[in-house]
Amino acid sequence: LMRIQVREYIDFVKNFVQGSSIMTKGFYIVVPYAPSLITKEEGGKGMFSQLFSSSQNAGGHRVSPELFEEYRSQIEQRVSVVVQGLARTGVRVAQLGTEEVVELFYRLFNIGELDRPLPVSELSKT
Secondary structure, eight states: OHHHHHHHHHHHHHHHHHHSOOOOOOOOOOOOOOOOSOOSTTTTOOHHHHHTOTTOBTTBOOOOHHHHHHHHHHHHHHHHHHHHHHHHTTOOOOOOOHHHHHHHHHHHHOGGGSSSOOOHHHHHHO
16 A cells, blocks of 8 residues: 555656756755875974975965875865765766856856856956
8 A cells, every 4th residue: 555655656746847847956066175284295294394384385385296186086086976976866967167167156246147148258368
């Protein structure tokens, strides 16, 4: 009896969703990444020395290409875990590229201009 009710409910929901104009919502997930403060390259230096060393410039630490690739690999692994978890629940996932992120922020901060196309060529010149 319970199986029949569950099957009928599933059929009802499928028919309702297919027959109705359901609003589509988009959600954005940010996968953060902060590399550890203690690295192999710093060797015996303490954390305080690493934080306030003279190797910092105004923009932060300079990172070697090898270390950058390691960080990039780690963030890609984290993104992969999140994507797989969402896919298992049936959620469609699309990773945004640079232009798509620029468009997202442009539309977010210029709400009144939703009908106009994004002036990407103007943004890339500046």
